[in-house]
Amino acid sequence: MKKLNRKGFTLIELLAVIVVLAIIIVVTIPSVISSMNNAKTSQLNNAVGTVTEWFTKQYELATLGTNAGDVSSVYTAWTSATGKGKSWTTADSELTATELKAAGITNPTGLNGKVKLNGSKVCVTLTADTTSQFYNAEKANVAGGNTATGSGC
Secondary structure (H helix, E strand, O other): OOOOOOOOOOHHHHHHHHHHHHHHHHHHHHHHHHHHHHHHHHHHHHHHHHHHHHHHHHHHHHHHOHHHOOOOHHHHHHHHHHOOOOOOOOOOEEEOHHHHHHOOOOOOOOEEEEEEEEOOEEEEEEEEOOOOOOOOHHHOOOOOOOEEEOOOO
16 A cells, blocks of 8 residues: 655644644734834824924024025915914914925824913913824823823913
């Protein structure tokens, strides 16, 4: 009788590999999701810093006058529309997508912002709703979970 030369894997070996892969996936998915949410929170904090820096620069240029540099037309239109001119009040003013884009936020969809002058510092607050790329689902039920404030607040 001839012996058959068997090549390949047995069913038990294949099942063992599938079980090991399933365990690896179950262990890694929560940490990946957590890392993604932490990245979204960091992005929101970076966005607040970017908007704060832009408003600070524009405010300083407008205060110093036209010889110091060019003030953005978006900033000029914002100060005119809000009635603030060169001297802001401490009341919050809503930011639109136009101002957020001018400040360097490429996709401000779902991002709501407020800005005010806090003494001589610019205070920016951004809030991400569920349609925003900055929205963190883990912090959805935490008070202020999807809100970040700038250094001037």
